[in-house]
Amino acid sequence: MxxxxxxxxxxxxxxxxxxxxxxxxxxxxxxxxxxxxxxxxxxxxxxxxxxxxxxxxxxxxxxxxxxxxxxxxxxxxxxxxxxxxxxxxxxxxxxxxxxxxxxxTSVEHAWFQQSRASRDNARADWYVWADANADGTPPNNWLSIFGGGAWQWEPRRGQYYLHNFLASQPDLNFHNxxxxxxxxxxxxxxxxxxxxxxxxxxxxxxxxxxxLRDNPARPKDQRVGRGFSPDNPYAFQYHxxxxxxxxxxxxxxxxxxxxxxxxxxxxxxxxxxxxxxxxxxxxxxxxxxxxxxxxxxxxxxxxxxxxxxxxxxxxxxxxxxxxxxxxxxxxxxxxxxxxxxxxxxxxxxxxxxxxxxxxxxxxxxxxxxxxxxxxxxxxxxxxxxPYGIAFWPQFKxxxxxxxxxxxxxxxxxxxxxxxxxxxxxxxxxxxxxxxxxxxxxxxxxxxxxxxxxxRGQPALRWGDIRFLDTPEPVLAFTRSHAGETLLVAFNLDGKAAETELPLDGQWQPLEGHGLVQGTFVGGHLALPAHGVLFARLA
CATH class of the missing domain: 3.20.20.80 (Glycosidases)
Structure with missing residues (x-):
């Protein structure tokens, strides 16, 4: 490498x-x-x-x-x-x-300014345009990440355009x-x-x-926060x-x-x-x-x-x-x-x-x-x-x-x-x-x-990774590259933690990273609060 x-x-x-x-x-x-x-x-x-x-x-x-x-x-x-x-x-x-x-793009992009002007100009189909349903509603049920429907009415064309984000961010038509x-x-x-x-x-x-098929509904118990806001209706659909x-x-x-x-x-x-x-x-x-x-x-x-x-x-x-x-x-x-x-x-x-x-x-x-x-x-x-303003105070x-x-x-x-x-x-x-x-x-x-x-550890920059199954709050894995194997472990908690690791051989602790270092002796890993272990297989 x-x-x-x-x-x-x-x-x-x-x-x-x-x-x-x-x-x-x-x-x-x-x-x-x-x-x-x-x-x-x-x-x-x-x-x-x-x-x-x-x-x-x-x-x-x-x-x-x-x-x-x-x-x-x-x-x-x-x-x-x-x-x-x-x-x-x-x-x-x-x-x-x-x-x-x-x-x-923005609605102020020259491409959109031309596209919105009519249905027959040179860039008429550069954005995602669609006719209204017979009752005037948008062509489907797609939602915007930033809240509400993903379609905005454009009176110049008498059509809706798609925006997955803000209404001022119309989606380009990549099918063109x-x-x-x-x-x-x-x-x-x-x-x-x-x-x-x-x-x-x-x-x-x-x-x-x-x-332009409708997105299916997501069961209530499977709705998770999408777009960084847990109460966003965007989570109500499979996209x-x-x-x-x-x-x-x-x-x-x-x-x-x-x-x-x-x-x-x-x-x-x-x-x-x-x-x-x-x-x-x-x-x-x-x-x-x-x-x-x-x-x-x-x-x-x-x-x-x-x-x-x-x-x-x-x-x-x-x-x-x-x-x-x-x-x-x-x-x-x-x-x-x-x-x-x-x-x-x-x-x-x-x-x-x-x-x-x-x-x-x-x-x-x-x-x-x-x-x-x-x-x-x-x-x-x-x-x-604008996202925080729209979803305040649940999402700031x-x-x-x-x-x-x-x-x-x-x-x-x-x-x-x-x-x-x-x-x-x-x-x-x-x-x-x-x-x-x-x-x-x-x-x-x-x-x-x-x-x-x-920067001086090739195994960390380019090596393979293999996780070890450890109890909380310990995260441990090995990184291997060009005949070198490192053991890496983190204590994610503010209290000391210990566990056994199924690793044989002699492991030499690595210094120079400046972090609080734990120990690994005889298969037993001991980490101080928010401690780490970097060690090389001898």
């Missing part, structure tokens, strides 16, 4: 640009802010950055509603700023991945070859500029059932027809063929389907996506059984592909609040980092994760997320994980000279980068140690 593609086993740092660093005082982060902090990112030891959308947009969904795929929104800067960012990142040895939101060609041209624009990869938002939503259609596989092959013309580039797909693990395995078969990730480890379930079961299921199905794991991102509650169960210590933050960095696959970490940030409590009057939306990065402990946390677009909580200023840089016991310094140490 010394000649493995750069992305296999890589650690990618996700940047939410609105909240990273504001350089012009308007309260919103920008591309020059990312450029300013690339040296900091390089100091983390990560391999790549993934930048959430910075394209031209009315910002109804804060960049995930794109009005021009091939231009930078003035809020974030100019194309020249992106080129400077790319050049500096590459000079520091950092790869650059960008978000591509291909399944839908011209749409697929236009989308690939937009992707090519960024590949030509030198990006190293694409994070593909909601990639299984590109195609819909051409027959068999509005996404994850078989035709999408051919498009993924077209997309992969394009990337293959730019050696070293990579496609990472975000996948949320009725069986996301199966879809990940299917979408990452040869000739399709390089990597996939889903939301299975972005849930509230922090247990050895859940993590073990999730990874085992994927491993059993993913024969060819490569997984990418994330435990935080811009759409879910921060992991220290979600998995921390009320605790937010540097030791726990570093345990989570070590855990996700020890699974087979690549890793995405979200900005602020390295600081051990908790979920911010954003009052209703300060909310910006995604703003709590999107508050600005705390660089210093001043009023606006060194993020902006002006009023930040979201408030910075007091407890985040206490975790500011400037404070943690000076503290060797901080989460930040621990993050650097773990990521740097992992």
């Amino acid at each position: 010394t000649h493995a593609p750069w992305w296999r086993g890589a650690v990618t740092y996700q940047i939410y640009p609105r909240s990273f660093l504001d350089t012009n005082g308007d309260g919103v982060g920008d591309l020059p802010g990312i450029i300013d902090k690339l040296d900091y990112i390089a100091s983390l030891g990560v391999d790549a950055i993934w930048i959430s959308p910075f394209f031209k947009s009315p910002m109804a969904d804060y960049g995930y509603d794109i009005a021009d795929y091939c231009d930078v929104d003035p809020l974030f800067g100019q194309l020249e700023d992106f080129d400077r960012l790319l050049a500096k990142a590459h000079g520091l040895g950092i790869r650059v991945m960008i978000d591509q939101v291909l399944s839908h 070859p011209a749409v697929r060609a236009a989308i690939l041209d937009c992707v090519r624009f960024w590949l030509e500029r030198g990006v190293d990869g694409l994070r593909l938002d909601a990639i299984n939503f590109c195609f819909h059932d051409a027959k 068999w027809h509005n996404n994850t259609q078989p035709e999408n596989l051919d498009f993924l092959a077209e997309l992969r063929a394009l990337l293959d013309r730019y050696p070293g580039t990579v496609a990472l797909g975000e996948i949320s389907s009725e069986d996301s693990l199966a879809t990940m395995a299917e979408y990452t078969q040869a000739g399709r996506l390089h990597m996939g990730y889903s939301f299975e480890l972005l849930t509230d379930d922090f247990s050895a059984a859940h993590i073990r079961s999730t990874v085992r299921q994927l491993e059993a199905q993913m024969r060819e592909g490569w997984p990418c794991w994330a435990i935080s991102n811009h759409d879910v509650e921060r992991v220290l609040s979600r998995w921390g169960r009320g605790k937010s210590t540097p030791e726990l933050a570093n345990l989570f980092t070590a855990l996700v960095c020890s699974l087979r696959g690549s890793v995405c970490v979200y900005q602020g994760e390295e600081l051990g940030l908790t979920e911010a409590q954003v009052p209703f009057e300060s909310l910006k997320d 939306g995604r703003d709590g994980c999107r508050t600005p990065m705390p660089w210093s402990d001043d009023e606006h946390a060194g993020f902006s000279r002006g009023e930040p677009w979201l408030p910075v909580p007091t407890e985040h200023r206490a975790l500011a980068v400037v404070r943690q840089e000076a503290d060797p016991a901080s989460a930040l310094q621990g993050f650097r140690r773990i990521v740097g140490w992992r």
Whole structure:
């Protein structure tokens, strides 16, 4: 694996640009802010950055509603700023991945403005249009993730259009070859500029059932929170027809063929389907996506059984592909609040980092994760997320994980000279980068140690994984590569834990990761509270 593609086993740092660093005082982060902090990112030891959308947009969904795929929104800067960012990142040895939101656009995109105007223009069938039923109701029962029906009436055409997300995010009609060609041209624009990869938002939503068949109802006892809100009616259906259609596989092959013309580039797909693990395995078969990730480890379930079961299921199905794991991102509650169960210590933050960095696959970490940030409590009057506003108070939306990065402990946390677009909580200023840089016991310094140490462990970056059946709260597995086998164990609880492991041989503890280390002697594993064990088979 010394000649493995750069992305296999890589650690990618996700940047939410609105909240990273504001350089012009308007309260919103920008591309020059990312450029300013690339040296900091390089100091983390990560391999790549993934930048959430910075394209031209009315910002109804804060960049995930794109009005021009091939231009930078003035809020974030100019194309020249992106080129400077790319050049500096590459000079520091950092790869650059960008978000591509291909399944839908903004209503302000020129394609939709033309498509909505009439039924006979050149782009009339570039979006998913359908006639009303005889009684004026939408053509089927499909629902939007963001609440309510997935169809919006358009009086100019006298038809409904499909939106799987906000009504201002109409779905493109990927059944039309011209749409697929236009989308690939937009992707090519960024590949030509030198990006190293694409994070593909909601990639299984590109195609819909051409027959517009109703989705079947889900039994009440099987309804689970979909779209991050447990009370969302979206959970009332099996979503068999509005996404994850078989035709999408051919498009993924077209997309992969394009990337293959730019050696070293990579496609990472975000996948949320009725069986996301199966879809990940299917979408990452040869000739399709390089990597996939889903939301299975972005849930509230922090247990050895859940993590073990999730990874085992994927491993059993993913024969060819490569997984990418994330435990935080811009759409879910921060992991220290979600998995921390009320605790937010540097030791726990570093345990989570070590855990996700020890699974087979690549890793995405979200900005602020390295600081051990908790979920911010954003009052209703300060909310910006349309999803949170619609579902308040049962679901408070995604703003709590999107508050600005705390660089210093001043009023606006060194993020902006002006009023930040979201408030910075007091407890985040206490975790500011400037404070943690000076503290060797901080989460930040621990993050650097773990990521740097992992870089020198081929078995953790590329090895096979085999789980051991252990009682809660112990998670244990082996990683094997090129004749080397490592034992990896985590105590997920705040109390010491012991168990027996069916492993023979002599195991030499590995040092250098900076975590609280347990012991494994004579088949007996002993782990301190939130302790770990990394050991090599002698």
